[in-house]
Amino acid sequence: MxxxxxxxxxxxxxFDRPDYRYGxxxxxFVADxxxxxxxxxxxxxxxxxGEGRNGVWCAGQGFETTxxxxxxxxxxxxKRLADKEGVKINTxxxxxxxxEVQDQHFDAVVLIFVHTPEPMRQAIHESCVKALKPGGVIVLEGFTPDQRRNDRPSGGPPSLELMFSVDILRHDFATMDLETLTEQTVQLDEGPGHRGPADVIRMIARKPV
Ligand SMILES: C[S@@+](CC[C@H](N)C(=O)[O-])C[C@H]1O[C@@H](n2cnc3c(N)ncnc32)[C@H](O)[C@@H]1O
Incomplete structure (x- = not known):
């Protein structure tokens, strides 16, 4: 499919499995x-x-999380993970x-490994910018084409067109101030789905006031 x-x-x-695919x-990067x-x-x-690992952690930090x-x-x-951790989360x-997402409502958008084909990718990114208040930030991590070129078994979509690059993110977030935009090789330890060395891009982008 x-x-x-x-x-x-x-x-x-x-996600139809007893454990959590990404832990x-x-x-x-988000926690950091x-x-x-x-x-x-x-x-x-x-x-x-996904299965809520980032949202539930954010709620646990005291952020009003959706x-x-x-x-x-x-x-x-x-919902199950939030109950287990005893935190309140909107879904x-x-x-x-x-x-259902209100414009200019959020202080941060967390966008972790959300890889989709074009033109969906640009539409998602545009809507994330709209959801932010002026001064708000997007924290993004995704795989780069090197993840496939290096034949890494640590996760990510099969096709190079679904990956992120500096150029793609500069294009999609042209209206934002890019405070961090870096491609790096990291060690992932995120459940059975993302484990081992991985080629990723990390971005912090701020909406101008
Ligand atoms: C690789 S999983 C990552 C899940 C989670 N962010 C994490 O890191 O644990 C990709 C997620 O993107 C979601 N996704 C795909 N298309 C989407 C869209 N148009 N809008 C929002 N989420 C989408 C999928 O349902 C899936 O949960």
Whole structure:
């Protein structure tokens, strides 16, 4: 099944397992940078939050957190993880762009490994910018083409066209101030789905005031 047709059904199949495909701990980049970037009462939108590891961690930090996810199985697992951790989280079962996401409402958008074909990619990125208040930040991590060129088994989509590069992100986030934009090889330890050396790009982009 292609992700283009229905990301919800595509990811339902992947998340329909007893364990958490990408673990239950937050992405290392998110955990590293988000507390420094936000006030304690910030509003955070986790887009494509999967099984909720990042959203639930954000809620645990005290941020008012919303997880948006197209997979119904993912949404159930997000709620289950939030209950287990004893945190409150808002969920939106939808894909981006979503009418349920209010414009200029969030202090941060967390966008971790959300790889989609064009033109969906640009539409998602545009809608993430719209969701941010002026001064708000997007924290993004994704795989680069090197992940496939280096034949890494540590995750990511099969095709080079779905990957991110500096040029692609500069284009999609041309209206934003790019505070961090770096390609690097990192060691992933994120459940069975992302484990081992990986070629990624990390971005912090701020919406001008
Ligand atoms: C590789 S998983 C990453 C999940 C999560 N961000 C994490 O890092 O654990 C990609 C996620 O992107 C979501 N996704 C795909 N298309 C989307 C869209 N148009 N809007 C929002 N999320 C989408 C999928 O449902 C899936 O949960």
């Amino acid at each position: 292609a992700q283009t047709t229905d990301p919800g059904a595509f990811w339902d199949e992947k 239950t701990e937050p992405n290392a 940078v988000l507390p420094e970037l936000l006030e304690h009462d910030a509003r955070v939108l986790c887009v494509g939050d 997880s948006l996810e197209p997979s119904a199985v993912g949404i159930e697992k997000i 939106i079962h939808d894909r981006m762009p979503s009418d």
